[in-house]
Amino acid sequence: MKRVVLAGLFIIIIGCFLTACKFQDNIKTKEEAEGAVSGTFRGEAKEQEEYILVEVMLQKNQISHIEILKHNETPGFEKAMTQLIDDIVAKNSIEVDAVSGATKTSKRFLKAVENAITAAGITSKDLPPIEELSNKADEKSSKIDCDILIIGAGGAGLSAAIEARSEGDDRVVLLEKMSFGGGNTRMSGGEYAAPGNWVQTSLGIEDSEDLFFKDIYEGGNKKGNKDLINIVVQNALPNAYWLRDFVGVEYKDYQSWYGGHTVSRTLWPVGDGPKYVDTLIDKAVELGANIHYNTRAEEFIVNEEGKVIGVRAKRSGKIIEYIAEKGVILATGGFGANVEMRMKYDTRWNGLDESIPTTNSPAIVGDGLIMAEKAGANFIGLGDIQLYPINNPATGNYYFMDYARLNSNALLVNKNGKRFVDEKDTRDRLSNAMLKQPDAKVYELIDSQVIQDMKLELLYENEIVKCYEQGVLVRGSLQDCCDYFDLPLEKVKKTINRFNSFAEKGKDEDFGRTKNLEKIGDDTYYMFSCIVSVHHTMGGVEIDTHARVIGKDGKPIKGLYAAGEVTGGIHGENRLGSLSMPDTVTFGRIAAQSAKTMK
């Protein structure tokens, strides 16, 4: 399952642009002749309990990077801040629109950036508009040569870069359109499903590749490509060791379970997605890969033989041509944050318009698919868009507290106080069932025993505080919970009694739930409201087992490889939780090996 940044921490350290460069407090080198300022400057914005601390990097009055050092905004709102960073860097201006739904956070963030600029001894008026800068810059587009060019520094792109630099001396360049790497992988928990993993072994959980295959295939409604699934199945465990022992990802000593998996087999990195991504970035950079941030790939460069030999990209309004001797790897992620594309391709949900939020990074808008279409790539399963069921209506992002439902016992009830689903079902079926409930809104109920056993208050204290403020969470007696959300108390009581009778019998006669079929207690509860969000796009470019992109004529497009969410075919109609990491790592590595060795 992909999860938002934070994991109980207030401090987030967003992936380091120029990783080798350590930011220091307000250091500046004045370009006296031009009267322009270069250096890094800190700015803070405080408002009652809220605060944001940023570091702004200026290069001759041009904002080249903004790093969020600390904040205590709502989990999920860092997405709004990263979108603002992108806009500010692209325009070299703080006159950018607030992100809708996060206006207060946007204002605070812009204030923090403005304060950093003031600390540099200039004002926002001294920032030349980007058009002016690009006019001043070399009129001609510049050209950069490399051996392997990777587009997108997310989970797949970074795995490809590490693999490509692990052996040999290929010049590896990664293009990343944001000012930091990570995409949806950074937003996630970094969870990694691997059958036979070391935590399973220590717990005596039996698992096998066959069982893993069956879960993935059936989870995708038997629509996934068996050859591609097999590749993931066979490589999941070796790549978990690769991540741990070669890349340096640290894993927790417990694991997790997600809907559709027959057994618990999901490893969980310390520090979730953010630390996972930063570890990958550090390794890629240590091995000599070059990451070009704020550089957006726009179109492939194709030679007269139809071979993809590079891309045309844009940075600060300037076109740069990247030419790759050996191959180009597309790793730009999916299109969950692109409402237009969702509306165009969705075949299942009957309209995924802007009223349905997304758990995705704002960067995940299908750029790679648009580029690949022009290059003649074939697409698979674009209509299969995954919704995630249990999200906070105030942010559109997951609840960490939902860990209780996944790994222990919780009930989901609708506005009429009724259960409507097996709470342990796949995210696909849960979302489907949720959309059919009144107002497509449901409520998760967790009893005090589970709260205690799962240490929810300790683990998710920050989330809980935020959720109270947002008015999406209540703690108290059943009466308190029902009053708060205006649910019919007697009906909820009846629902609990019925469920408890199933728990006693060991049979859920309504929805067939088998996992954690345990009684719900009767003293104090947590209840929070939930809506669905767009989470993952299963479809994308067709690839073969070598990660070569297949063209509309059924043949590989020379020079072009792809990995990760930009590809289609692996997860069929539904991706199970914690399969994104084994997929991105496996095909990222294969794409790099293919680009190195294939013609």
Ligand code: ADP
């Ligand atoms: P995956 O899980 O498939 O690796 P992610 O969402 O983790 O996908 O990462 C995709 C990355 O690609 C993100 O960091 C995103 O900013 C980047 N990206 C998307 N489009 C472009 C583009 N046109 N040029 C450069 N980088 C891009």
